[in-house]
Amino acid sequence: MFGLQVSAGFKAAAILAATLALGACASKTDQAGAGGGAAGLYGAGASTPGSAQDFVVNVGDRVFFETDSTTLTATAVSTLDKQSAWLQRFPHYTFLIEGHADERGTREYNYALGARRAQTVYDYLVSRGIPSNRIRVVSYGKERPVAVCNDISCWSQNRRAVTVLDRPAGS
Amino acid sequence: MMTTRASIPHALPRRSFPQFLRFSTERCPTMKTIALLPRIAAALALAWFALAAPAARAEISITLNSPSFAPLPIAVADFGGDPEVAAGITELITNNLRRIGYFAPIDPATFPDRAPNFDAVPDFAAWQAINAQGLVTGRAVREAGGRIRVEFRLWDVFAGQQLTGQQYYTDPVNWRRIGHIVSDAVLTRVTGLKGMFDTRVVFVDETGTKENRRKRLAVMDQDGANLRYLTRGEELVVSPRFSPVSQEVAFMSQRLNQATRVQLLNIETGQREVVGSFPEMTSSPQFAPDGQRVVLSLQQGGNANIYAIALRARTTTRVTSTNAIDTSPSFSPDGSRIVFESDRGGGPQIYVMNADGSNQQRISFGEGRYSQPVWSPRGDFIAFTRSRAGQFAIGIMKPDGSGERILTEGYHNESPTWAPNGQFLMFFSDPGGEGGGRLYMADVTGRVRVQVPTPSYASDPAWSPLVSDLR
Numbered sequence: 355m356f357g358l359q360v361s362a363g364f365k366a367a368a369i370l371a372a373t374l375a376l377g378a379c380a381s382k383t384d385q386a387g388a389g390g391g392a393a394g395l396y397g398a399g400a401s402t403p404g405s406a407q408d409f410v411v412n413v414g415d416r417v418f419f420e421t422d423s424t425t426l427t428a429t430a431v432s433t434l435d436k437q438s439a440w441l442q443r444f445p446h447y448t449f450l451i452e453g454h455a456d457e458r459g460t461r462e463y464n465y466a467l468g469a470r471r472a473q474t475v476y477d478y479l480v481s482r483g484i485p486s487n488r489i490r491v492v493s494y495g496k497e498r499p500v501a502v503c504n505d506i507s508c509w510s511q512n513r514r515a516v517t518v519l520d521r522p523a524g525s
Numbered sequence: 526m527m528t529t530r531a532s533i534p535h536a537l538p539r540r541s542f543p544q545f546l547r548f549s550t551e552r553c554p555t556m557k558t559i560a561l562l563p564r565i566a567a568a569l570a571l572a573w574f575a576l577a578a579p580a581a582r583a584e585i586s587i588t589l590n591s592p593s594f595a596p597l598p599i600a601v602a603d604f605g606g607d608p609e610v611a612a613g614i615t616e617l618i619t620n621n622l623r624r625i626g627y628f629a630p631i632d633p634a635t636f637p638d639r640a641p642n643f644d645a646v647p648d649f650a651a652w653q654a655i656n657a658q659g660l661v662t663g664r665a666v667r668e669a670g671g672r673i674r675v676e677f678r679l680w681d682v683f684a685g686q687q688l689t690g691q692q693y694y695t696d697p698v699n700w701r702r703i704g705h706i707v708s709d710a711v712l713t714r715v716t717g718l719k720g721m722f723d724t725r726v727v728f729v730d731e732t733g734t735k736e737n738r739r740k741r742l743a744v745m746d747q748d749g750a751n752l753r754y755l756t757r758g759e760e761l762v763v764s765p766r767f768s769p770v771s772q773e774v775a776f777m778s779q780r781l782n783q784a785t786r787v788q789l790l791n792i793e794t795g796q797r798e799v800v801g802s803f804p805e806m807t808s809s810p811q812f813a814p815d816g817q818r819v820v821l822s823l824q825q826g827g828n829a830n831i832y833a834i835a836l837r838a839r840t841t842t843r844v845t846s847t848n849a850i851d852t853s854p855s856f857s858p859d860g861s862r863i864v865f866e867s868d869r870g871g872g873p874q875i876y877v878m879n880a881d882g883s884n885q886q887r888i889s890f891g892e893g894r895y896s897q898p899v900w901s902p903r904g905d906f907i908a909f910t911r912s913r914a915g916q917f918a919i920g921i922m923k924p925d926g927s928g929e930r931i932l933t934e935g936y937h938n939e940s941p942t943w944a945p946n947g948q949f950l951m952f953f954s955d956p957g958g959e960g961g962g963r964l965y966m967a968d969v970t971g972r973v974r975v976q977v978p979t980p981s982y983a984s985d986p987a988w989s990p991l992v993s994d995l996r
Contacts, residue, residue, distance in 0.1 A: 422868075422872060424827065450782055457937070457957075458912065458915075458937075459894075459896075459912070460853075460873075460896040460897050460910050460912075460939055460940075461763055461764055461897075461939065461940065461984075461985065462764055462808050462809035462822065462852045462853050462866075462896075462897065463850060463852055463853070463866060463868075463873055463896050463897075465777075465785060465806070465808045465809075465824075465852075466808065466822065466824060466829040466850040466852050467850065469806055469824045469827070469829070470827040470828075470850065473826050473827040474827065477827075490782075492782055492783065492784060492806075493784075493785070493806060493824070494779075495763075497738065497740075497761055497763070497779075498736070499735055499736055500736060502734075502735045502736060502958065502959055503957075503958065504936065504957040504958055
């Protein structure tokens with residue numbers, strides 16, 4: 355009956371949206387988006403050691419997680435080791451760890467999952483000697499994706515924890 | 526809203542007497558005191574309908590769970606009276622009844638009489654000829670002083686009798702609400718279900734790109750009318766829940782770089798307050814059935830546990846204590862139990878416990894991840910979101926975990942919320958990509974799935990109780 359008609363129209367819309375999204379994805383995946391866009395914000399070039407851009411470009415401000423996982427991958431551990439070394443070299447920075455989830459989960463669970471990811475990074479950096487009073491954590495759940503499309507190429511970029519440096523005092 | 530109501534007695538006194546009593550002792554929809562009109566017009570009505578009805582056959586009804594279910598053919602005759610209000614009410618009732626899939630309103634062009642006399646017994650034979658099982662007649666009359674009087678009758682065409690009839694007085698600006706109340710009366714009389722039309726929906730209105738979304742809380746009638754924004758979009762707002770007793774909404778608010786905070790918002794006064802005084806993130810609120818407590822999930826490092834906050838006393842009670850994520854708590858309608866979501870066993874699954882946290886039992890054992898359990902106001906089902914094999918479904922199961930039934934499945938369906946009658950659910954469905962979600966309504970039989978109109982993309986619906994049940 356009318357229920358079927360609605361479903362058919364819905365499916366057509368879904369296919370159209372998926373097609374559009376694939377096009378959109380390629381052009382947006384290199385965009386840092388919310389919480390990731392530290393580069394350039396502080397007016398320092400990539401070659402300036404100790405700048406926020408130096409941190410983003412030469413160290414890597416983010417680590418990625420598997421679906422529903424908060425376990426640090428080998429790549430993530432390597433990135434966090436570099437982060438902790440840099441943060442020890444430039445101890446005037448305080449920073450925020452943002453935990454994010456991809457859109458393939460439910461809203462409330464993803465907020466908690468993002469918080470757990472941020473906590474995992476926090477715990478690791480503290481274990482590497484970063485004072486806990488330099489670190490704050492926040493979860494954005496699935497509310498701040500950096501890549502939007504209907505496949506894993508986007509979702510895997512969104513399952514992340516991003517280390518966002520605070521603007522240095524006085525700058 | 527100033528609305529008063531009275532019942533119109535039935536054609537057959539023997540049948541009408543208990544109904545008459547029942548309706549006339551109901552309290553007024555919005556006023557705290559019972560404000561029944563002395564002029565219930567009983568004598569008039571009895572005089573009008575002193576005609577003998579044909580021998581009654583089985584009353585019209587809809588067997589909702591039968592495989593032979595078919596929507597009930599019903600004729601909603603043009604309401605007479607004030608031209609500005611009457612046509613709108615006729616259309617609103619017709620649309621309400623059609624939209625939920627349980628009624629099949631008949632094309633008015635085929636009606637034997639476009640303007641049947643409200644004070645006369647209908648020509649049943651003529652309505653039978655177009656196979657109208659039910660007939661709604663009514664009128665909306667502007668009275669001295671500016672109020673309108675809206676009256677309606679529901680007739681069983683084949684049994685030849687009046688099933689119900691009521692009369693309301695209100696300010697003309699409230700005509701839509703009267704239309705919803707009439708729709709509910711028809712639904713209840715034919716199906717036995719509690720009403721669902723005289724309700725509102727709070728939801729999250731979404732604009733902008735998905736990477737930089739602007740989210741605002743909005744409230745509207747369940748049919749999309751009377752939309753109003755409740756927040757301005759300066760903060761992120763998600764997961765609203767409607768109070769079971771008042772015009773209050775609990776929701777999650779997040780400012781840039783700050784933890785989410787569960788807040789309360791009175792949607793009439795705009796008054797806002799933070800729930801509890803926690804330094805950490807709070808999420809996923811839900812009201813207790815008495816409206817006096819809110820349960821929520823409190824983040825504690827990598828874990829999240831469920832806490833209950835008494836809103837007046839401002840006391841906090843820890844309910845769960847795990848090294849896992851416990852979230853999405855929802856009370857049983859009697860307040861004795863809480864259903865919630867936990868990943869203590871690995872992935873997210875659904876658990877039930879006593880309201881004090883004792884006797885925690887897992888109830889979901891199907892394949893996939895089970896999230897967002899919401900206890901039906903009727904108590905018979907728990908709605909949930911299930912994700913499996915890349916598909917997100919809305920389903921229901923009994924409180925013991927048995928009888929699982931998937932109502933809709935697709936790329937992404939999420940956030941079920943119950944109509945006050947426990948027969949219908951609302952949720953949002955997002956086809957993915959750069960677009961966004963839209964609100965949909967489904968019933969527990971899985972037969973109905975219709976979009977709910979919103980001005981832009983929408984998510985996280987929260988269906989109100991009957992407005993007449995709110996204080």
